[in-house]
Amino acid sequence: MPDFVHKPVMVAEVLAALKPKPGGRYADGTVGGAGHAAAILAASSPTGWLSGCDRDGAAVEAASRRLAEFAGRFEIRRGNFAELAGWVPAESCDGVLLDLGVSSPQLDVAERGFSFQQAGPLDMRMDTRQPVTAAELVNTAAEQELARIFWEWGGERDSRRFAKAIVRDRAEKRFETTRQLAGLIERISPRHGKKTHPATKVFQALRIAVNDEIGSLERGLAGAMKILKSGGRLAVITFHSLEDRVVKEFGRARARDYTFTGRVDVPELREPRMPEARLVTRRAVSPGEAELAENPRSRSAQLRVIEKI
Numbered sequence: 001m002p003d004f005v006h007k008p009v010m011v012a013e014v015l016a017a018l019k020p021k022p023g024g025r026y027a028d029g030t031v032g033g034a035g036h037a038a039a040i041l042a043a044s045s046p047t048g049w050l051s052g053c054d055r056d057g058a059a060v061e062a063a064s065r066r067l068a069e070f071a072g073r074f075e076i077r078r079g080n081f082a083e084l085a086g087w088v089p090a091e092s093c094d095g096v097l098l099d100l101g102v103s104s105p106q107l108d109v110a111e112r113g114f115s116f117q118q119a120g121p122l123d124m125r126m127d128t129r130q131p132v133t134a135a136e137l138v139n140t141a142a143e144q145e146l147a148r149i150f151w152e153w154g155g156e157r158d159s160r161r162f163a164k165a166i167v168r169d170r171a172e173k174r175f176e177t178t179r180q181l182a183g184l185i186e187r188i189s190p191r192h193g194k195k196t197h198p199a200t201k202v203f204q205a206l207r208i209a210v211n212d213e214i215g216s217l218e219r220g221l222a223g224a225m226k227i228l229k230s231g232g233r234l235a236v237i238t239f240h241s242l243e244d245r246v247v248k249e250f251g252r253a254r255a256r257d258y259t260f261t262g263r264v265d266v267p268e269l270r271e272p273r274m275p276e277a278r279l280v281t282r283r284a285v286s287p288g289e290a291e292l293a294e295n296p297r298s299r300s301a302q303l304r305v306i307e308k309i
């Protein structure tokens, strides 16, 4: 089995936020290569407990191996963090971590199909037990639906043009590989010395759609609040602005001393209530210079922390 190596980001910041202590109970919804999980278990030695999960079977195996030295102090399950509250007891945790996105091994293993820089099948499933792959979506979704995905989850300005070209090309030949899709986009939108590859946003959008990443995040945040004790903290690391906006809005909504019905906050329609959370970080925290220099993949990471009241 190839080594599963993922460099965890902002470990010091996560530990400063969660303050792991002996006897404390923690949940890591994105255990990945277990870098953060190992740091939390080490900092909460000798009696801290960690419940962890990941959608990716390879990550779960790697994490269990990596955490062997903490045997008897953790349980790792394969699954979506949106379901954490289904197996971690309510109000039991002192800290919960969600470190979103994909791991380095997911990006680097060509067969997973996450990267347009690697020749592989158009897959992108974090959980390979799921039925719908990126190829399935690209070959069967209606043109309008593809355009919506590229626009909504990728912010791709050429969403309609790309969707139209995909529907035209797939009538001749199914899309099966990352290179096929990246090639089509390069032909329509040549790179012309631009820093980012023209397929970047389309690949991000497909990944978010295939894995229902935003829906999982919304359910995961709500679940995390259920399993936290009063005074427990939720730390979330995001890697793009869509995710960060969901986390920011969630924190703000839980920290308000009122609720409102409808989509717009009109003062006359507010219902007073006790806030459920306190914002520990008012602004998102970014990695420091040293980490940025050492780990280029950390450059888009943003950490937000809230505390349950």
Ligand SMILES: C[S@@+](CC[C@H](N)C(=O)[O-])C[C@H]1O[C@@H](n2cnc3c(N)ncnc32)[C@H](O)[C@@H]1O
Pocket (backbone or CB within 6 Å): 006, 007, 008, 009, 029, 030, 031, 032, 033, 034, 035, 036, 037, 053, 054, 055, 056, 059, 079, 080, 081, 082, 099, 100, 101, 102, 103, 126, 216, 217
């Ligand atoms: C950035 S990596 C986490 C790395 C980890 N913190 C470490 O120290 O190695 C993100 C991980 O989250 C997993 N993941 C993403 N969304 C998930 C979800 N909704 N439920 C469970 N795992 C998820 C991915 O499979 C991936 O392994």
